[in-house]
Structures are given as structure tokens and as C-alpha cells.
Amino acid sequence: MSAPLWPAPTATEPVRATVPLPGSKSVTNRALLLAALAEGPGTVRRALRSRDADLMADALRALGTVMTPANESASGVDWMITPGPVTGGARIDVGLAGTVMRFVPPMAALADGEVSFDGDPHARKRPMGPILRALRALGAEVTGDALPFTIRGPLTGGEVTLDASGSSQFLSGLLLTAARFEKGVTVRHDGPPIPSQPHIQMTVRMLREYGVRVDDSEPDVWRVEPGAIAAREFTVEPDLSNAAPFLSAAMVTGGTVTIPGWPAETTQPGDQLRTLLAAMGASVERTPEGLAVTGTGRITGIEADLRDVAELTPTLAALAALADSPSRISGVAHIRGHETDRLAALVAEINGLGGDANETEDGLEIRPRPLTGGVFHSYADHRMATAGAVIGLAVPGVEVEDIATTGKTLPEFASMWASMLRDAR
Ligand SMILES: O=C(O)C1=C[C@@H](OP(=O)(O)O)[C@@H](O)[C@H](O)C1
Numbered sequence: 001m002s003a004p005l006w007p008a009p010t011a012t013e014p015v016r017a018t019v020p021l022p023g024s025k026s027v028t029n030r031a032l033l034l035a036a037l038a039e040g041p042g043t044v045r046r047a048l049r050s051r052d053a054d055l056m057a058d059a060l061r062a063l064g065t066v067m068t069p070a071n072e073s074a075s076g077v078d079w080m081i082t083p084g085p086v087t088g089g090a091r092i093d094v095g096l097a098g099t100v101m102r103f104v105p106p107m108a109a110l111a112d113g114e115v116s117f118d119g120d121p122h123a124r125k126r127p128m129g130p131i132l133r134a135l136r137a138l139g140a141e142v143t144g145d146a147l148p149f150t151i152r153g154p155l156t157g158g159e160v161t162l163d164a165s166g167s168s169q170f171l172s173g174l175l176l177t178a179a180r181f182e183k184g185v186t187v188r189h190d191g192p193p194i195p196s197q198p199h200i201q202m203t204v205r206m207l208r209e210y211g212v213r214v215d216d217s218e219p220d221v222w223r224v225e226p227g228a229i230a231a232r233e234f235t236v237e238p239d240l241s242n243a244a245p246f247l248s249a250a251m252v253t254g255g256t257v258t259i260p261g262w263p264a265e266t267t268q269p270g271d272q273l274r275t276l277l278a279a280m281g282a283s284v285e286r287t288p289e290g291l292a293v294t295g296t297g298r299i300t301g302i303e304a305d306l307r308d309v310a311e312l313t314p315t316l317a318a319l320a321a322l323a324d325s326p327s328r329i330s331g332v333a334h335i336r337g338h339e340t341d342r343l344a345a346l347v348a349e350i351n352g353l354g355g356d357a358n359e360t361e362d363g364l365e366i367r368p369r370p371l372t373g374g375v376f377h378s379y380a381d382h383r384m385a386t387a388g389a390v391i392g393l394a395v396p397g398v399e400v401e402d403i404a405t406t407g408k409t410l411p412e413f414a415s416m417w418a419s420m421l422r423d424a425r
């Protein structure tokens with residue numbers, strides 16, 4: 001049975017809206033895991049409530065953590081988290097969440113018995129080999145090289161080499177639990193450059209904020225000392241990657257969109273939207289209300305290496321498809337292993353609407369061509385769905401398949417999109 005179609009609203013006037021965003025998926029799922037591994041009870045405030053975040057909370061519960069929600073609202077939830085001994089026997093559903101499939105297995109290797117993992121059909125295609133081989137090399141028994149797999153500890157830790165060029169999450173996953181390994185861990189990356197570097201900085205910074213000693217002074221080597229993870233209160237920042245489609249709406253319609261609570265300084269890759277959207281013709285300003293992006297209605301194509309900010313590719317490709325000059329996006333070969341093969345999906349869907357895009361070895365080329373309405377398939381990928389919504393603002397008759405897939409990180413996307421457009425009137 002095919003998923004329902006969502007008629008993407010076309011903007012009839014410039015958008016003028018302030019869009020508060022719930023918490024970052026990447027920060028939420030790191031904070032929940034660190035709190036579950038800490039030496040005592042702690043709190044994670046303004047945590048995201050979404051499919052990926054709920055899968056993380058369920059995984060931690062299954063491994064023996066007591067998770068109590070409080071103050072639930074549109075801006076998220078406060079989790080009171082009481083760590084317990086990590087218990088075996090659990091079956092973990094990772095859904096399609098990279099952060100759950102790569103961050104939870106090292107914690108599972110602390111359990112007193114076997115833990116099994118599985119996920120959505122497409123999750124079985126996402127790369128897992130490097131982190132599973134590393135866990136094996138560090139002492140755990142692991143069956144399989146991809147989902148489904150099982151893990152049985154104990155794991156003493158020590159030195160390990162892995163290739164994290166397929167996903168920075170292999171490295172982040174090992175580092176997040178490593179302080180709880182008897183010997184800590186020294187991880188050496190050996191391979192082509194690691195993508196999504198800001199996410200590694202996010203991991204290192206959050207570990208330090210939780211009292212863990214991390215040495216990242218040598219390129220491609222990370223040392224985490226064994227020791228306690230501090231029990232603390234932590235507040236999650238708004239999700240700046242999910243700001244991308246809303247800020248894009250300002251560009252497409254020649255309006256202004258403001259995101260309140262944009263951090264002054266952050267490791268989130270979405271912060272780079274400030275320079276990327278400016279390069280595509282927006283004016284970007286920090287105002288007392290938040291970060292304001294104003295567009296002219298005309299979009300300039302970009303030539304950009306997006307390796308560090310790979311998860312922004314679908315939205316920027318949607319803008320490129322509406323631009324009046326060609327774009328070339330490079331450095332993102334590894335997003336073929338994201339929620340779907342994003343390079344193939346973007347080319348198929350942009351060209352399906354009459355556009356002119358092709359894959360390169362490590363990215364996309366997109367040339368201006370008038371688009372027409374049609375179905376924009378989402379491939380169970382939240383960022384494909386929101387890319388379709390961005391194109392639909394300018395192209396009448398776009399129907400996005402399975403808009404509900406945005407529930408992975410932003411369950412209220414469709415209603416937030418509608419109220420952004422209503423605010424314009
Ligand atoms: O650690 C994280 O929270 C993430 C790391 C990145 O993964 P890759 O390194 O696989 O791109 C990013 O794309 C993903 O959305 C979230």
C-alpha cells in the first residue's frame with residue numbers, strides 16, 4: 001500500500017513568521033545516553049519528543065534506565081533519568097535512527113547478558129560494519145556486520161582503529177560510552193576524511209560537559225579516560241538542521257523567517273546555514289527575537305563542499321532546484337547510506353518534476369530548469385519530505401508522499417508549515 005500524498009502548499013505571498021523549534025535530535029540523543037550512563041540521577045530539559053528521541057528513550061529503558069517525563073509541551077519534555085545497572089536480555093528497536101543504531105550498541109556491551117538489535121527495513125541497509133568490528137576488537141561478542149545483530153559484553157576497552165569515513169556516528173558511538181569501559185578507549189581513524197565533523201565536536205564537548213576526560217589533540221585520534229560520567233542538569237538547544245526548510249521558505253518567497261533561541265555558539269552543523277543561505281542570496285541577521293533570514297525570492301546556485309554539514313544536503317538541493325544559476329554540491333558520497341540513498345533520491349525526485357540534476361561521484365549537479373507539479377517521493381526520509389515541501393512553495397501541484405515521515409525528528413512539521421504560511425497573511 002502506498003503512503004498518502006500531502007498537497008504541498010504553494011506560497012501566494014512572502015512568508016513572515018517566527019518559528020520556534022523543538023530540541024535538536026543529535027543533542028537530545030547524546031544527552032539521554034550520557035544521563036543513563038551517569039553516576040547518579042540527572043535531568044535533560046527541553047528534550048526533543050520525536051520518533052528518533054522516543055526510540056532512544058525506549059532503548060535506554062530496555063537496558064535498565066528509569067526514564068520519567070515531566071513538563072511535556074510543544075517545546076519538548078524534561079526527562080528525569082535514573083541510571084541503573086545495564087541489563088541484558090533486551091531487544092532494541094532502532095527504527096531508522098542512526099543515533100540509536102550507532103550510539104546504543106557500545107552501552108549494550110556493558111550489559112550482563114545478550115542484547116539484540118533490529119530496525120526498519122531500510123535500517124538494515126545502513127552501514128554498521130566499522131563500529132561492530134571495533135566492539136569485537138575491544139572484547140565484545142557480536143554477531144553480524146549489519147542489522148539485525150546481537151551483542152554480548154563484557155568489554156574491557158583499550159585501543160582500536162576504525163574507518164569512520166562512512167559515518168561520524170561510528171566514532172561518536174564509541175566515544176559516548178567509553179568512559180564506562182574498564183580501560184577507556186583510544187580510537188584511531190584510518191581512512192578517507194570523516195564527514196560531519198561538527199557532530200564529533202558535539203560529542204567531545206558534551207562528554208566534557210558531563211565530566212569525562214577526552215584528548216582530541218592529535219588529528220584522527222581520540223582518547224577517552226575511564227571514569228565516572230557526572231550526574232547533571234542539561235538543557236537541549238533548538239534543532240538548527242530542522243530550521244533549514246523554514247529558513248528556506250523565506251528565500252523562496254522573498255519573506256522573512258525568524259528562529260528564536262538560535263545559540264550564540266554551538267557545535268550543531270545547522271549553524272552553518274547562516275553562511276550557506278547568505279551565499280545563496282539571503283540576508284541573515286541576529287535580532288533580539290532570534291536568527292532572521294530574509295530572501296529576495298531569487299535564489300543563487302552554490303558550489304559547496306557539504307561534507308561537514310551533510311544532513312543539510314536535501315534542503316540545499318531543493319533550493320538549488322529553484323535557483324537561477326547552476327549548483328554543484330560535493331563531499332557527500334556517504335549520504336548514500338543515510339535514511340535512503342539521498343543522492344539517487346534527490347536526482348530522481350527533482351528530475352521527476354522536470355528538473356535537471358545528476359549525481360557525481362561525491363555529490364550533485366543541479367541546473368536551473370522550470371519545474372512542474374507531481375508526486376515527490378520521500379523514501380521514508382524526513383529530509384526528503386521537507387525538501388518536497390520547500391519546492392512545493394514555488395511549484396503548484398507538488399504532492400509529497402508520506403509527510404508523516406517527518407515524525408523522525410519533527411512530528412509537528414506539517415502543522416508548523418501551515419501556520420508559518422498562515423502567519424504571512
Ligand atoms: O551524530 C549525529 O547526531 C549525526 C551525525 C551525522 O551522521 P553522518 O556522519 O553519518 O553524516 C548526521 O548526518 C546525522 O544526521 C546526525
Ligand SMILES: C=C(OP(=O)(O)O)C(=O)O
Pocket residue numbers: 096097098099311338339383409
Ligand atoms: C542522517 C540523518 O539521520 P540519522 O541520525 O538517522 O543518521 C539525518 O537526520 O539527516
